[in-house]
Amino acid sequence: MQAIKSRDTKPERLIRRLLHAQGLRYRVAAKPLPELRRTADIVFRPTKVAVFIDGCYWHGCPEHYVPPKTNKGYWSGKVAGNIARDRDTDRHLAEAGWEVLRFWEHESPDECASTVLRVVTKRREALLHGQFGSHE
Template identity: 75%
Template sequence: MPPKDSWASSAARRRNMQAIRSRDTRPEKLIRSLVHAKGLRYRVAAKPLPGLRRTADMVFRPAKVAVFIDGCYWHGCPAHYVPPKTNPGYWSEKVARNMARDRDTNNQLTAAGWTVLRFWEHESPLACADEISLVLSRLSRSGNN
């Protein structure tokens, strides 16, 4: 039985959900490795803006680029999100809140002059690394760093 007032539907579900990583996921590590191999340096799990209580997966501070690698389930991927069968009200609402927070984060960073790049966990890590490199190169050429 889960602890009193727990969001989990069972003790086993609670253990399962607590074991899910919020950073250093396999897609993040693959993309970071490829970006690093291109000679690009970044901060990991950093706050792009000091007053914003949100962290990006990769932050290129001088260029003002924030990179997010979103999980298909947690961020509502249009291609792969499957609504949960257990406790659907809670989890669907949680994913909707995550999506709203993602939009708010994009808006706040963009308003502060940042470039926001979002990738889904199912996207090719090589394609993601190439896109990051391309954006940074464009910003560098235009003098925005």
């Protein structure tokens, strides 16, 4: 499992490149909430937007996940644990006022970047107009 990349995957790099080209600046592989031991792939702290680009196998994509053929109990349990942790992360971040965006690795980088840009811009506007605080 050491060879499995937890950051800087090809889908992440493509989406980050598109976001950077749009003028967005962000943190990479950062903890949105310091007290929560979870790392988002892309974090926009001022607007409280956390972006996750989930791998189809490791996060149980309903479209592409193929159950393991060997050591089924271990690997299926591991993927189920990842899915449960993802939902728990979403809940914690939402409770803290964060917008969580999750994309599958097979989704179009252009569409993902477009969604991120739209959400960050909208929340930036709301922040400028005092519609939500940065310390909620």
